[in-house]
Structure formats: C-alpha cells, structure tokens
Amino acid sequence: MSDYEVVIGLEVHVQLKTESKLFCSCYNLVDKDEPNTHVCPVCMGFVGALPTLNKLAVEHTVKTGLALSGDIAKHSKWDRKSYFYPDLPKAYQISQFDVPLVSNGHLDIVMDDGSAKRIRMNRIHLEEDAAKSTHEGNVSLIDFNRSSIPLMEIVTEPDLRSPEEAELALRELRRIVRYVGVSYADLEKGHLRCDASISLRPRGEDKLYARTEIKNLNSFKMVAKALNFEINRQKMLWDEGNPDQHATTALWDDDKGRTLVMRGKEDAADYRYFPEPDVPEVDIEDEFIEELQKTIPVLPSERLKRYADAGIEVGMSRSLVEDMEVSDFLNKILDECSNDVDSRDQAVKVFLGEISPRLADGIPTDFDFETFVTMIKHMNDGKVSKIKVKEIVIEYMEKKGNLSKLLDAALNASSDIDLDGIVAEVLKNSPKVIEEYKSGKEKAINVLIGQIIGKTGGSVPAGMVVKALKDAVEKM
Numbered sequence: 001m002s003d004y005e006v007v008i009g010l011e012v013h014v015q016l017k018t019e020s021k022l023f024c025s026c027y028n029l030v031d032k033d034e035p036n037t038h039v040c041p042v043c044m045g046f047v048g049a050l051p052t053l054n055k056l057a058v059e060h061t062v063k064t065g066l067a068l069s070g071d072i073a074k075h076s077k078w079d080r081k082s083y084f085y086p087d088l089p090k091a092y093q094i095s096q097f098d099v100p101l102v103s104n105g106h107l108d109i110v111m112d113d114g115s116a117k118r119i120r121m122n123r124i125h126l127e128e129d130a131a132k133s134t135h136e137g138n139v140s141l142i143d144f145n146r147s148s149i150p151l152m153e154i155v156t157e158p159d160l161r162s163p164e165e166a167e168l169a170l171r172e173l174r175r176i177v178r179y180v181g182v183s184y185a186d187l188e189k190g191h192l193r194c195d196a197s198i199s200l201r202p203r204g205e206d207k208l209y210a211r212t213e214i215k216n217l218n219s220f221k222m223v224a225k226a227l228n229f230e231i232n233r234q235k236m237l238w239d240e241g242n243p244d245q246h247a248t249t250a251l252w253d254d255d256k257g258r259t260l261v262m263r264g265k266e267d268a269a270d271y272r273y274f275p276e277p278d279v280p281e282v283d284i285e286d287e288f289i290e291e292l293q294k295t296i297p298v299l300p301s302e303r304l305k306r307y308a309d310a311g312i313e314v315g316m317s318r319s320l321v322e323d324m325e326v327s328d329f330l331n332k333i334l335d336e337c338s339n340d341v342d343s344r345d346q347a348v349k350v351f352l353g354e355i356s357p358r359l360a361d362g363i364p365t366d367f368d369f370e371t372f373v374t375m376i377k378h379m380n381d382g383k384v385s386k387i388k389v390k391e392i393v394i395e396y397m398e399k400k401g402n403l404s405k406l407l408d409a410a411l412n413a414s415s416d417i418d419l420d421g422i423v424a425e426v427l428k429n430s431p432k433v434i435e436e437y438k439s440g441k442e443k444a445i446n447v448l449i450g451q452i453i454g455k456t457g458g459s460v461p462a463g464m465v466v467k468a469l470k471d472a473v474e475k476m
C-alpha cells in the first residue's frame with residue numbers, strides 16, 4: 001500500500017436510550033417484543049398525525065456533543081428527508097439537514113503503541129429510524145416497533161487512515177456513548193450501526209477521490225473485513241489507471257466476503273430536504289449546556305493515556321476501560337497513590353491479578369481504597385508478605401468483611417511469629433545446604449526459603465525470611 005493513502009470516514013447511527021420514541025409516546029427499546037405492538041398513528045405515518053419532540057433525545061445528543069468537544073447549536077431545526085421505501089410510509093424521514101444539534105469536535109483514539117491520534121468530527125444530528133422490513137420468500141413483513149425510534153448520527157471527517165484506525169474509532173465512540181449513558185450501544189441488537197466511506201489517493205496528494213460508502217456494518221469484524229476488501233478492490237483499479245469516477249453506495253456481503261454496489265451515491269439534492277413544519281425549532285440555553293457539561297465523565301481515551309503512564313499494557317487497558325465502573329475503581333487506586341510510583345506499580349499488579357478478575361461478580365461499593373494502598377505500602381516496606389496481601393484481597397473480594405481488620409490481623413500475626421526459631425529449626429535439619437553455602441554456592445540456601453515461608457503460613461514477607469536466613473547462616 002505504499003503508493004496509495006487510504007482515506008476513511010465513518011457515519012455511526014446510535015439508537016438512543018429513552019423511554020419513548022422520538023416523536024410519539026410509544027415505547028422505545030423493543031428488541032424482544034412482538035412486532036407492531038408499540039405503534040400509533042404518528043409512528044405509522046398516518047396523514048395528519050402530529051409529531052411531538054422527545055426532549056431527552058435532544059439532551060442525549062447534546063451530551064454526546066459535549067463529550068466530543070463539539071459546538072452545540074443554540075438554535076436548531078428539523079427537516080424532511082424525502083425518499084420512498086416500504087418501511088417509511090410517510091415517504092420522508094424527519095431528520096436534521098443544515099442546522100445539526102452539534103458541529104465540529106473531535107475524538108481521540110489510542111493506538112497500539114500508546115500514542116494518541118485525533119480524529120475530527122463533522123457533526124452530530126438527531127433523526128427518527130425507519131420501520132424494519134423482513135423478507136420471507138415472496139412475502140415482505142414490516143415491523144413498526146422500530147419506526148421513529150431516536151437515532152443519533154455521528155459523522156467523522158475522513159481522517160482515518162486504515163481499517164484498524166476505523167475500528168479503534170468505532171470502539172471509542174461506543175465507549176463514549178455508554179460512558180455518557182445515552183445508549184446501550186449493543187452492536188448485535190443494532191443499537192450501533194456504522195456506514196464507512198473509503199477512497200484511495202496517490203500518496204502525497206490531499207484531494208479526495210470518489211468514495212464507496214459501505215452501509216450497515218454491524219460488527220467490528222465486519223468493518224475491518226469490508227474496508228480491507230475495498231482497499232484491495234480500489235487499489236487494483238488505481239493500478240490499472242482506472243479508479244472509480246463516481247461515488248457509490250455498497251453493501252457488505254459477509255457470506256461472499258465482498259462489497260456489492262447498490263446504487264450511485266445520493267447527494268442532498270436527491271432527498272429534496274425541506275424544513276419540517278410540524279416540529280417546533282429548538283432553542284438551547286447556556287444553562288442547559290452548562291448543567292450537562294458537569295455530567296460528562298473523564299473519557300476513555302484520557303483513561304487509556306493514564307493507564308499507559310502507569311505501565312499497563314494497551315490491550316489490558318482497553319479491556320479495563322470497556323466498563324466505566326471497573327475503570328473508576330482503578331482510578332481511585334491510582335488517585336490514592338498518585339505521589340508514590342512504587343506503591344502505584346504494586347497496587348496495579350494486585351488490582352490486575354486479584355481484584356479485576358473478581359469485579360465481574362459485582363463491584364464493591366464500600367471498598368476501602370485508603371487501607372488498600374496502606375497495605376501495599378506495608379508490603380513494599382516488608383511488613384506484610386505478598387502472599388498475605390493476595391490472601392487478604394481474595395478474602396475481602398469473595399466474602400467482603402473489613403479490609404482494615406484483615407490487615408491488622410495480618411500485621412499482628414507476622415509480628416507474633418518466631419521467625420528466628422523457625423529458621424534455626426530448618427537449618428538444624430539441613431547441614432548439607434549450609435556446607436554448600438559456606439563453600440561459595442550462595443544460591444544453595446534458596447531451597448530453604450520456601451520451607452521457611454511454608455512454616456510461617458506465608459505471613460512473613462520473603463525479604464524478611466531471606467535476611468533472617470542469611471544472618472543465621474553467617475553466625476554459624
């Protein structure tokens with residue numbers, strides 16, 4: 001691919017999490033319900049039925065815009081996008097054309113090497129979904145449950161340069177809409193659907209050539225496969241000196257593993273956009289934006305950068321930020337040892353080894369972060385052993401209880417143990433080892449360390465055991 005640069009932009013449709021549909025009071029989120037059970041004259045497109053705007057859907061869109069650092073329109077409006085489809089009985093979709101709720105903004109993606117890349121956003125607008133068609137033999141069925149469900153369309157600039165970057169961007173967008181709580185964003189259920197536009201250009205040029213828009217990619221794998229297929233197809237045409245001259249719309253056929261051209265790509269004029277007369281325009285006040293701004297959490301990309309600084313491997317970091325509660329938990333640990341790199345590194349190890357695998361069973365709401373970090377410091381100072389710390393954490397995570405009491409008990413137990421006595425007893429039974437050690441084989445005594453730790457029940461830190469053992473041997 002050295003001769004060509006890949007240019008990819010995404011349009012992501014996100015089904016919003018609201019009680020009711022975008023323009024009527026019918027129930028939203030109807031994945032499992034019988035077809036046509038959440039319908040009314042508005043969402044079935046009866047002539048004369050009047051739509052009423054769902055305020056929460058607007059709020060969700062503004063929130064997403066704030067998370068992506070976009071410009072929120074103080075004044076926005078609605079437009080009819082005209083096209084005929086059996087699952088769109090009005091023959092138009094209520095959408096937003098020239099004044100979207102959000103313009104500009106950006107998305108940061110964190111690459112495999114931990115570096116970040118900024119992807120510019122074009123816009124976010126709100127629109128209603130169409131109904132759902134299914135085809136069985138000669139019969140086509142239409143389910144209006146999905147009709148008029150609120151969809152937020154997020155459009156990026158063509159800043160992505162590989163299928164991998166496209167996948168990272170889609171994953172980051174999914175995390176963001178989940179973090180701000182506006183969508184379940186489950187790809188399998190169609191809550192998140194992605195159209196990807198792709199073109200090639202000779203390296204060094206900045207012109208945009210005719211693109212292929214691949215519609216309705218509904219898994220991360222599919223996005224990568226479809227884009228890779230298109231790269232090869234378009235590269236062949238370029239090599240022949242015959243690149244596509246006109247933009248096209250294509251579907252990905254997963255069984256055949258190829259894109260199928262559906263039609264020439266429409267432009268805005270084909271849709272005969274005109275202002276929607278039945279839905280009032282929207283004015284958004286500064287106070288409303290300020291209140292929403294306060295609810296935006298630290299974004300996953302910021303967290304990924306923080307975890308890279310803490311030495312956590314990027315694959316592990318990505319899985320940690322998938323769940324905001326898990327990531328919040330780790331952040332509290334990092335906050336607690338912000339000025340102490342040694343404690344932080346050990347705390348991260350214990351978190352990854354013992355805590356994070358157990359968070360799937362429920363995240364403890366009363367976890368004592370301060371005591372946890374105190375315990376890690378004691379471990380670093382040699383006052384409590386690694387084995388004991390592991391035991392305490394496992395006991396706490398599985399049976400709950402009181403972290404502080406468990407730590408106190410461990411500290412008392414290790415000070416009650418007669419370490420010198422145990423060392424003397426082990427040495428008495430190992431004359432050969434002592435002989436080898438004294439003849440210069442320093443490593444010979446390693447076999448005794450395990451024995452001694454076993455006899456202390458693991459409650460004495462390994463460092464203390466080694467020191468006591470060497471001291472005793474030297475004195476012999």
Ligand SMILES: [Zn+2]
Nearest residue numbers: 024026040043
């Ligand atoms: Zn309805």
